[in-house]
Amino acid sequence: MVSIFLILFVAALSYALSNFIEYKVVAFLLLVTVSLIAMFFDIIPVLLAACLSAIVWNYFFIPPRFTFAIQSAENVILFAMYFVIAMVNAVLTYKIREIEKKANKKIEKENTLKLYDTLLNSLSHELRTPISTIIGATDTLQEDNNKLSEANRSELISEISKASIRLNRQVGNLLNMSRLESGFLKPKNDWCDINELIHDIVSQLKDILQSKPVEISIKDNLPLFKLDHGLLEQVLHNLIYNAALYIPKYAVITVRATVNKEHKLIIIVEDTGEGFPENEIEHVFDKFYRLKNSNTGGTGLGLSIVKGFVEAMNGTIYLENGEEYGAKFTIVIPAEIAHLNDIKNEN
Amino acid sequence: MKISSEILVIDDEPQIRRLLSIALESNDYKVKETANAHEGLTAAANHPPDMILLDLGLPDDSGHNVLEKLREWYTKPIIILSVQSSEEDIVKALDNGANDYLVKPFRTGELLARIRSLLRSSSSESENPIISVENIQIDLSLRIVKRNGELVKLTVTEYNLLALLVKNEGKVLTHQFLLRSVWGPSYIDQSQYLRVFIAQLRKKIEDDPNRPSHIITESGIGYRFV
Numbered sequence: 001m002v003s004i005f006l007i008l009f010v011a012a013l014s015y016a017l018s019n020f021i022e023y024k025v026v027a028f029l030l031l032v033t034v035s036l037i038a039m040f041f042d043i044i045p046v047l048l049a050a051c052l053s054a055i056v057w058n059y060f061f062i063p064p065r066f067t068f069a070i071q072s073a074e075n076v077i078l079f080a081m082y083f084v085i086a087m088v089n090a091v092l093t094y095k096i097r098e099i100e101k102k103a104n105k106k107i108e109k110e111n112t113l114k115l116y117d118t119l120l121n122s123l124s125h126e127l128r129t130p131i132s133t134i135i136g137a138t139d140t141l142q143e144d145n146n147k148l149s150e151a152n153r154s155e156l157i158s159e160i161s162k163a164s165i166r167l168n169r170q171v172g173n174l175l176n177m178s179r180l181e182s183g184f185l186k187p188k189n190d191w192c193d194i195n196e197l198i199h200d201i202v203s204q205l206k207d208i209l210q211s212k213p214v215e216i217s218i219k220d221n222l223p224l225f226k227l228d229h230g231l232l233e234q235v236l237h238n239l240i241y242n243a244a245l246y247i248p249k250y251a252v253i254t255v256r257a258t259v260n261k262e263h264k265l266i267i268i269v270e271d272t273g274e275g276f277p278e279n280e281i282e283h284v285f286d287k288f289y290r291l292k293n294s295n296t297g298g299t300g301l302g303l304s305i306v307k308g309f310v311e312a313m314n315g316t317i318y319l320e321n322g323e324e325y326g327a328k329f330t331i332v333i334p335a336e337i338a339h340l341n342d343i344k345n346e347n
Numbered sequence: 348m349k350i351s352s353e354i355l356v357i358d359d360e361p362q363i364r365r366l367l368s369i370a371l372e373s374n375d376y377k378v379k380e381t382a383n384a385h386e387g388l389t390a391a392a393n394h395p396p397d398m399i400l401l402d403l404g405l406p407d408d409s410g411h412n413v414l415e416k417l418r419e420w421y422t423k424p425i426i427i428l429s430v431q432s433s434e435e436d437i438v439k440a441l442d443n444g445a446n447d448y449l450v451k452p453f454r455t456g457e458l459l460a461r462i463r464s465l466l467r468s469s470s471s472e473s474e475n476p477i478i479s480v481e482n483i484q485i486d487l488s489l490r491i492v493k494r495n496g497e498l499v500k501l502t503v504t505e506y507n508l509l510a511l512l513v514k515n516e517g518k519v520l521t522h523q524f525l526l527r528s529v530w531g532p533s534y535i536d537q538s539q540y541l542r543v544f545i546a547q548l549r550k551k552i553e554d555d556p557n558r559p560s561h562i563i564t565e566s567g568i569g570y571r572f573v
Binding site for chain 2: 164168190191192193195196199200203216224229230233338
């Protein structure tokens with residue numbers, strides 16, 4: 001439809017100008033239009049447009065005008081040539097597009113393969129390490145002919161325990177990732193006490209945090225927010241866990257929560273560690289991305305889950321380095337709010 | 348000490364059953380293992396145990412159905428075992444009469460603590476109107492709450508909420524149950540009230556309201572008084 005309309009439009013334009021331009025020039029104008037159409041439309045409308053342009057050109061422009069008859073032999077050849085060129089032009093342009101599409105698909109496929117490759121690599125490392133620990137430790141314990149010292153025995157058992165907790169965390173990450181990938185992640189919103197949530201996460205992580213103090217600063221009388229506590233909990237859990245993993249000993253993690261003028265929830269997680277290399281900041285939320293010089297384990301899933309979950313809640317997250325040191329994550333989430341004082345007064 | 352309590356385990360995973368048996372038997376409980384809904388229901392009927400551990404994912408029937416069938420006649424504690432991230436399942440089971448829940452993978456210490464707490468409360472249906480938990484004392488007949496021997500001033504709603512939690516010490520109470528019992532049926536979706544009043548109560552009875560040791564949050568499910 002659009003292609004026919006375009007041809008007619010250009011033809012009408014040329015017709016209006018037919019006093020100033022020769023009919024041979026009109027042929028070129030129509031050809032250009034057909035080529036343009038071929039770049040954007042499917043093969044059938046393109047061929048249709050090519051035929052139509054030939055007919056229009058013949059009827060309206062080739063003398064004698066307003067008949068399909070052509071007088072001079074030169075014009076017959078011209079018309080035949082026009083017809084063929086328009087068709088070939090249309091088909092060729094379409095073919096080029098097809099090839100381009102195929103090339104794109106191939107690149108996409110290669111990217112997916114690369115993704116799977118990274119996934120398999122990091123998985124086999126992240127899952128196999130704890131599994132080897134468990135198998136190794138249980139073997140040693142089972143073969144033991146009372147040669148193991150009590151200290152070694154309990155160390156092996158505590159290694160098994162640590163490895164299982166690590167496995168459990170990785171499986172949780174993978175499940176979250178596939179929840180995100182499936183595209184069916186719908187937040188279940190309920191009233192949420194941010195203060196309670198943050199303190200709860202910090203106390204859950206106390207084993208990992210150990211010597212790393214977490215400062216919590218929450219605006220007085222912060223209202224309740226109606227959002228998915230499970231998603232937000234996972235987001236903050238991953239951010240604080242990540243910070244605890246990568247910052248040097250005795251660096252401080254600070255978590256702030258406040259509400260802005262547009263009633264959006266703002267949560268900032270920052271630390272006094274070394275921060276992120278400036279040139280890698282834009283990649284840290286990418287799936288499976290790991291900092292070039294990082295040596296500790298990790299699947300590179302943690303932060304991509306953070307970003308995915310924040311976006312599932314219609315929020316935004318960005319990362320910057322602090323002025324002097326450390327990294328600073330800022331999360332902004334729009335949500336319905338309820339003021340504590342209104343509720344208390346109803347009692 | 349009296350005869351050890353009998354616990355019936357209904358779970359289709361042999362590894363989990365073995366693990367539970369070892370953990371429970373080494374703590375002087377008698378254990379009976381069953382692998383599916385049918386076996387479990389039969390075993391419970393033939394020889395009613397003191398407590399049932401019920402897995403929600405059974406091969407022949409849903410754990411929810413088993414729970415409902417059991418609750419038609421069985422009044423002693425039932426603990427639900429469930430896999431991760433199924434808050435709705437857990438809330439449904441609790442509302443259908445389960446006394447408590449554990450999410451796999453769980454820690455054995457946690458399991459034993461829950462079992463002890465439930466067996467204690469089911470054996471001693473005490474007439475005593477005064478309940479003491481660590482530094483907190485609640486006199487249900489006089490409606491008085493004391494912390495470290497000092498009177499705590501509570502509003503009517505705060506008291507009702509606290510009393511309900513304390514009467515069900517150790518047991519997790521769902522958001523909906525608390526809202527319905529304290530505020531009334533039309534409030535079951537108004538969880539903001541619950542959040543605010545829990546925060547208020549914590550300020551009055553907890554040593555550190557941000558690290559509560561009495562009113563424990565069960566994320567996405569409810570609260571528990573310990």
